[in-house]
Amino acid sequence: MKAMTTIIETSTSRWTQLKKEGELFREIQQWKSSLRFLEDEMAFIEHLLDSYVFEPDTPSLFDRLQSHKKGLQNIEVAVKKIQGQIYQHENVLGGILECNTAAFDIAFYRRHERLQFEVDFCTTSFGGVKTHIFNYAGTILKKRKP
Numbered sequence: 001m002k003a004m005t006t007i008i009e010t011s012t013s014r015w016t017q018l019k020k021e022g023e024l025f026r027e028i029q030q031w032k033s034s035l036r037f038l039e040d041e042m043a044f045i046e047h048l049l050d051s052y053v054f055e056p057d058t059p060s061l062f063d064r065l066q067s068h069k070k071g072l073q074n075i076e077v078a079v080k081k082i083q084g085q086i087y088q089h090e091n092v093l094g095g096i097l098e099c100n101t102a103a104f105d106i107a108f109y110r111r112h113e114r115l116q117f118e119v120d121f122c123t124t125s126f127g128g129v130k131t132h133i134f135n136y137a138g139t140i141l142k143k144r145k146p
Contacts, residue, residue, distance in 0.1 A: 021093070024112060028090045031119045035079050035086075038126055042072055042079075045133055053140070064136050071129040075122065082118050089115055 049069060089111055096108075 021096075024093060025090075027112070027116065028086060028093065031086055031115065032083070032090075034119060034123060035083055038123060039076075039079060041130070042076060042126070045130065046072060048137070049133065061136075061140065068129065068133045068136060071132070075126050075129060078118075078122050078125075082115070082122060085118075086115055 046069070049065060049072075092108065092111075
């Protein structure tokens with residue numbers, strides 16, 4: 001299994017290494033944009049869940065509501081952490097470009113790939129939490145339908 005991981009890391013790193021500096025910069029900007037959009041969505045959903053419409057009237061629904069809020073909080077923490085790492089990574093890229101050195105070390109590329117994975121994972125995780133929250137919201141709204 002370790003050999004397979006090494007092969008994947010090596011081949012992926014080579015693919016990432018073929019990217020030009022401009023491509024790397026655009027990817028970083030896309031990550032930042034995606035995470036800002038994700039933050040806006042999370043804020044909307046938090047306001048929605050805190051509205052009086054979704055006040056649960058049974059203990060099981062209250063437990064689900066708390067679970068969903070905790071899931072959103074966990075993703076918020078992860079997003080903040082990733083954003084900090086992205087800004088540091090962007091600064092490193094800027095420093096390399098400013099010095100006009102074409103040599104990026106392998107650690108930079110691996111860091112870039114890891115950040116891409118973390119952004120994708122965070123976005124996918126939020127999608128799952130959002131789906132559960134919308135299912136929960138649908139249940140509450142159906143119960144309140146006259």
